[in-house]
Amino acid sequence: MKQALEKIRQAAVQELEAIQDLKLLDTVRVKYLGKKGELTAILKQMGSLTAEERPVIGALANEIRCDIEDKIARHTQELREQALQKKLLEEKLDVTMPGKQQPVGKKHPLTKVLEEIEEISLGMGFDIAEGPEVEYDYYNFEALNLPPDHPARDSQDTFYVTDTILLRSQTSPVQIRVMETQKPPIRIIAPGRVFRSDAADATHSPLFHQIEGLVVDKGITMANLKSTLETFIKKIYGDDSVVRFRPHHFPFTEPSAELDVMCFNCHGEGCRLCKGEGWIEILGCGMVHPKVLANCGIDPEVYSGFAFGIGLERIVMKRYGIDDIRLFFENDDKFLSQF
Ligand code: DAH
Numbered sequence: 504m505k506q507a508l509e510k511i512r513q514a515a516v517q518e519l520e521a522i523q524d525l526k527l528l529d530t531v532r533v534k535y536l537g538k539k540g541e542l543t544a545i546l547k548q549m550g551s552l553t554a555e556e557r558p559v560i561g562a563l564a565n566e567i568r569c570d571i572e573d574k575i576a577r578h579t580q581e582l583r584e585q586a587l588q589k590k591l592l593e594e595k596l597d598v599t600m601p602g603k604q605q606p607v608g609k610k611h612p613l614t615k616v617l618e619e620i621e622e623i624s625l626g627m628g629f630d631i632a633e634g635p636e637v638e639y640d641y642y643n644f645e646a647l648n649l650p651p652d653h654p655a656r657d658s659q660d661t662f663y664v665t666d667t668i669l670l671r672s673q674t675s676p677v678q679i680r681v682m683e684t685q686k687p688p689i690r691i692i693a694p695g696r697v698f699r700s701d702a703a704d705a706t707h708s709p710l711f712h713q714i715e716g717l718v719v720d721k722g723i724t725m726a727n728l729k730s731t732l733e734t735f736i737k738k739i740y741g742d743d744s745v746v747r748f749r750p751h752h753f754p755f756t757e758p759s760a761e762l763d764v765m766c767f768n769c770h771g772e773g774c775r776l777c778k779g780e781g782w783i784e785i786l787g788c789g790m791v792h793p794k795v796l797a798n799c800g801i802d803p804e805v806y807s808g809f810a811f812g813i814g815l816e817r818i819v820m821k822r823y824g825i826d827d828i829r830l831f832f833e834n835d836d837k838f839l840s841q842f
């Protein structure tokens with residue numbers, strides 16, 4: 504029986520040493536020390552021993568049990584230690600490694616300048632209004648004093664969705680929507696996308712942006728228009744910029760004008776930038792036509808107003824010396840990251 508016990512000890516130790524997986528260690532305990540284990544099986548035969556042999560074998564069996572348990576515990580500890588070392592090694596961080604660059608986006612130049620203009624407008628007491636890009640013919644043309652056969656419709660080659668619905672060709676329809684729903688005094692700007700079926704070239708794009716302005720109140724005159732727009736333009740282009748108003752025609756304003764700013768490049772001499780003119784056209788404006796007020800239920804005998812429309816792309820192109828409008832819409836990172 505002694506030999507049998509020693510064999511168990513040897514076998515258990517061998518098996519234990521071969522195990523590299525923590526989870527398998529318990530199978531050794533069960534196999535040798537468990538209720539149905541090999542050591543237990545031998546102890547069950549103790550009854551057949553003599554009274555002298557019994558304590559000797561009993562002591563040996565206990566010693567072997569302690570020995571195996573001890574070895575399992577030690578091996579467990581070793582394996583845990585190894586696992587920990589392996590994990591630490593794998594998770595080692597080299598804090599001196601250079602970090603990964605995360606490219607950060609930038610605001611589009613159109614957005615930057617638009618936000619600046621919105622800031623200026625808010626500072627001057629304007630609210631910001633919006634209107635739909637898919638619009639009724641009525642708002643885009645008819646209510647603005649452009650009846651169906653009006654020749655000025657041709658100058659804005661319009662994308663029609665149906666006979667009565669179109670992609671707005673100007674931000675002026677927002678004037679109508681605001682006047683229909685708000686009572687004077689009205690002081691708004693309305694920035695947004697507009698669409699015209701122009702072939703794209705350096706100065707034309709089928710999609711571009713305008714900023715509409717509208718002021719309606721009692722006693723508004725051309726003097727208010729001039730002073731407001733002069734202030735506005737000086738805030739955009741700088742205090743030393745020089746502006747002039749030139750008579751023009753728009754169906755929805757009477758009288759109408761275009762505002763030019765003196766060429767920043769040649770100061771009125773005439774150069775390539777201003778095409779020899781000395782002046783650069785910036786916006787259209789005028790006193791809101793009495794018919795337009797009346798179309799919106801505002802009594803032109805009581806109220807008057809002025810309106811203006813600015814092309815955003817043109818302002819941004821002049822500001823940064825950009826010579827092709829298509830650059831704004833091509834999403835070329837090399838171009839956009841310059842601003
Ligand atoms: N809507 C005009 C255009 O797209 C620009 C314009 C001119 C707007 C005069 C106005 C205005 O509000 O008063 O050409």
